[in-house]
Amino acid sequence: MAFRICVIGCGALSTRAHGPSYRRYADRHPDVELAACCDLDAARTEAYRVAFGFGRAYVDFRAMLDTERPDAVCLMAPVDKTCELSCAVMKMGFPLLMEKPPGLDREQCMKMIAAAEASGVANQVAFNRRYVPLVRHLKQDLDRRCPPEDIQYLRYDFFRMNRRDQDFSTTAIHGIDTVRFLAGSPYRRIRFRYQELDHLGFGVANLYLDCEMASGAMAYLDFCPVTGVLIERATVNAYDQTWFLEIPLWGAFDAPGRLLCVTQGTVTEEVDGGLLEGAEQMHIASGFYDENASFFDDLRAGRRPVGDIRSGLQSVEIAACLRSRRAEYVAAT
Secondary structure: OOOEEEEEEOHHHHHHHHHHHHHHHHHHOOEEEEEEEEEOOHHHHHHHHHHHHOEEOOOOOHHHHHOOOOOOEEEEOHHHHHHHHHHHHHHOOOOOEEEOOOOOOHHHHHHHHHHHHHHHHOOOOOOHHHHOHHHHHHHHHHHHHHHHHHHEEEEEEEOOOOOOOOOHHHHHHHHHHHHHHHHEEEEEEEEEEEEOOOOOOOOEEEEEEEEEEEEOOOOEEEEEEOOOOOOOEEEEEEEEEEEEEEEEOOOOOOOOOOEEEEEOEEEEEEEEEHHOOOOOOOOOOOHHHHHHHHHHHHHHHHHOOOOOOOOHHHHHHHHHHOOEEEOEEEEOO
């Protein structure tokens, strides 16, 4: 039997990152059927269908799911619609991969967790940095060489150009989640500082997070949306070892990325992102293909996907603190 995939949301990110990933996955797995796609804009849906090889196009997601009965549903919706649509899909009984964030605050995230647990359906949040090949290489290196309690310090620099978002928290959540992923530990406490840039627009600000992890590591994150360069870089310190990571993104200064491990002043490992498979295709280098493939592979093998909604709860809580300009976050005990 074919493994049938349906997609809700055919906008810019879906077209640029996810559509090529579905097509690649279907090309590599002859038993996979790209059954249907859906968007409120009929013309956009039809263009998406043709571009990526889906069978049918819909403007009503309920009609699509009732008719197609897919094995997997992928949701790329506006942030303010993610909770409502995710709960509806899961209540209908369909396994769901949803774009981040899983809700705007703890209340929405818990509502989605309740819908998932009541229906029993598999679910995964698309935090694509967890699947960037260079990030995964670093994570594997850390897991192999040092347990979380041996990590002393992490830094994450998250710079953008001319991003005058009133609410940058739904983008900053990527860095928040990636640090937690690399540390192998949740946050224990965070102190926030804000450099408001009101002359550039309401809500525009640099955001600084001084963090203590439950493992004992310290972390510092800075989110600067109106700089002269687009980068995401991570630094990790352990005893006698330091890792420097440059993450490849669309239009990033550091693309195709690089990972260095330095031991007592000597480079002991270097990974050139340009030499990895698919380096020239950013939907692969930026982790979108692997996050989708991981979800589909887990469903086809009868495994529960890694990275479910609950795994993103703390990242959502912290992002909500940024939105409301909180001074401090302390994890519940």
